[in-house]
C-alpha cells in the first residue's frame with residue numbers, strides 16, 4: 001500500500017521535500033517510516049509514534065486525523081502540517 | 088497597588104486639558120488591561136453615543152499589568168474606540184516600545200477626546216501633556232513621521248503615528264508604531280479626525296511587582312518554552328507559511344471569495360520566494376520569538392525590505408488574484424507607509440475588481456490579477472483620489488453606494504472585511520466572524536484552530552460545536568487583555584491557570600483560573616453591551632449572502648446555508664448565557680458585574 005505524503009510549513013522545512021511516497025496500512029505505520037527516513041522531521045514533529053502537539057495530519061485535504069490506527073487506502077494523500085495556522 | 092498606576096490620562100485636545108483619572112483596583116481586577124480595560128473605558132466614556140469620527144469620540148491607548156515585566160511578548164498595547172468602519176466596538180493591538188514608554192509615563196491608559204485646532208503632535212512627558220504643531224509632518228508616511236519625530240524629540244520618545252490615510256480619514260487607516268500597526272477597524276481615521284498626527288511619549292515611572300522572584304522564574308520558563316517546537320513556525324517561517332496550507336485545504340480566499348484555491352499561490356509563497364528574498368528576522372521589544380520575517384524588494388543590495396505576514400499575502404495576493412511576488416511585496420510595503428490595514432484594503436479592492444467585472448463600477452484598469460492596479464488603487468485610496476475616495480469607505484459603504492444588491496458579495500461582517508479564512512471551508516471560524524464584536528475577525532475569535540483539528544468536521548459544523556467558538560473567543564479575550572502575544576498560545580498547557588499565576592506574581596491578587604474564565608466572559612459581554620448601546624441588532628450577526636447561497640465552487644462540500652448559520656449563531660448566544668437572539672439579560676449583567684457600567 002502506497003500513500004502520498006505532503007508536507008507544509010515546519011514539517012516541509014524539516015523533511016526537506018514538499019512531497020514523498022510512503023508505504024503503510026495505517027497512519028502509525030506511515031509515521032514510523034517517515035521518522036526513519038527523515039530524522040529532523042522526527043525530532044521536531046513526532047513523539048511516541050504520534051504527531052506532537054502543534055502538528056496535525058489530514059487525509060486527502062478532507063478530514064483531520066490523529067489516531068495512529070487510522071486505516072489508509074492505496075493512493076490516499078496524507079498532509080502533515082502545523083496545527084496553529086493562525087496569522 | 089502593584090503592576091498598575093491606578094489611573095488613566097484623559098486628554099482633551101480641544102481645551103488642551105490633561106486630567107489624571109483614578110482607576111479603582113476592583114475595576115482593574117475585573118477588566119485587567121488592553122482590550123478588557125478598553126471596553127470598560129469605552130462604556131464609561133459613553134463612546135457608543137458618538138459618531139466614531141466626531142471630535143467628542145474617545146480614542147484610548149490601553150496598557151496592561153504585564154507591560155514592563157520580563158515576561159516575553161508582553162510589550163503590547165491596545166487601541167480602542169468605536170470603529171470607523173463598523174460603528175461597533177473596535178480594539179486593535181500593536182507591540183513594542185510605545186507600550187513600555189506609555190506605561191512609564193505613569194498611567195494605565197491614555198484616553199483622548201476632542202479635536203485639535205490644527206494638525207498636532209501630543210507630547211506626553213512623564214505624565215505631563217502638551218500639544219505641538221505638526222503641520223510639517225502633513226502627508227508624510229508613517230515611517231518618515233516616526234523618523235522626523237525621533238530626530239526632533241530624541242530617541243527616548245516612543246511614537247504612535249498616522250500616515251496619509253489616517254489624515255484623509257480612510258476608514259481602515261492604521262495607527263503605526265515602529266513598523267507595526269494597530270491595524271483593524273480604522274483607529275487611524277479616529278486619530279486623524281482629531282487632527283492628531285502623532286503621540287510622542289516617554290517616562291520614568293515604573294510599577295512595582297508583587298513577587299519579583301516568582302515573576303523572574305516564570306519569565307525564564309516562558310522564554311525557554313518560547314524557543315520550543317510550539318513556536319517554530321513563527322520563528323522559522325512566519326505566518327506567511329499559512330498560505331500553501333490553506334490553499335491545499337481549499338480555504339484560501341481567492342478572487343474576492345469566489346474560490347478557495349489560488350493557482351498562483353506557489354509563486355508568492357514564502358517557501359518559493361524565501362531563498363531569494365528573505366533578508367532578516369525581527370521582533371517586537373521584549374519578545375524572544377521574533378516572528379517577523381523581512382523580505383527584500385527588487386535588488387537585494389538596496390537593503391529595501393518589507394515585513395511579510397500571511398494576511399498581507401492573502402489580501403494583496405490571492406484575494407486580488409495577483410501572483411507576482413514583487414508586486415505583492417510592494418503593495419504590502421505601500422500599506423505600511425500609507426498606514427492602511429492590508430486586510431480591509433485588499434478586501435475592498437478585490438470587491439471593486441468584481442464590481443468592475445460585473446459592470447457595476449466603470450474602472451477598466453482595476454482587474455483581477457493586475458498587481459500594478461492594486462498599487463495604484465492603494466495610492467488613490469490613501470489620497471482619496473478619484474475612485475480611491477469611494478474605496479476609502481470600505482466594502483460595505485461602497486456596496487451601499489453601488490446598489491444592485493452588490494452587498495451580497497461585499498466581503499465584510501458589520502463592515503469589517505473578512506480575513507484570510509474561507510468561511511464555507513472553516514465553519515467554526517464562520518461562526519466566529521458572524522458574532523464577532525468588531526466584525527469579521529480572526530484575532531478576537533481564533534476559531535480556525537478548531538476547524539484545523541479533529542474536533543469538528545470543518546465543513547459540517549453543528550450547533551453543539553458553538554461552545555468551541557466560545558472557548559477560543561474567551562481565550563483570545565484573556566490574552567488580549569493581559570496582554571501577551573497569541574503566538575505564544577501553543578506553549579501553555581492550561582492558559583487560564585498559568586496566566587493566573589502570572590497575574591498573582593505581578594499584582595499580588597489571589598487570582599484563580601476560574602476567576603480568569605469569568606473575567607474573559609465579562610470582557611466579551613462588555614464588548615457586546617457596547618455594541619447594543621451603539622445600535623447592534625441581531626440581523627448583524629451573519630455573513631454576506633454569497634457564503635450562504637453558493638457552495639464553494641472548487642469544493643462543493645463546503646456549503647453553509649443561512650438556516651444552519653442562524654442555528655450556530657443562536658447556539659453561540661445561548662452558550663454565552665444570552666438570549667438566542669443575542670440580547671443580554673439584566674441577570675447576566677449582574678453576574679458579570681457589568682450592571683453598574
Ligand code: SF4
Nearest residue numbers: 370371374376378572
Ligand atoms: S511573536 Fe511576533 S508579533 Fe508576537 S511579540 Fe514576538 S515578534 Fe511580536
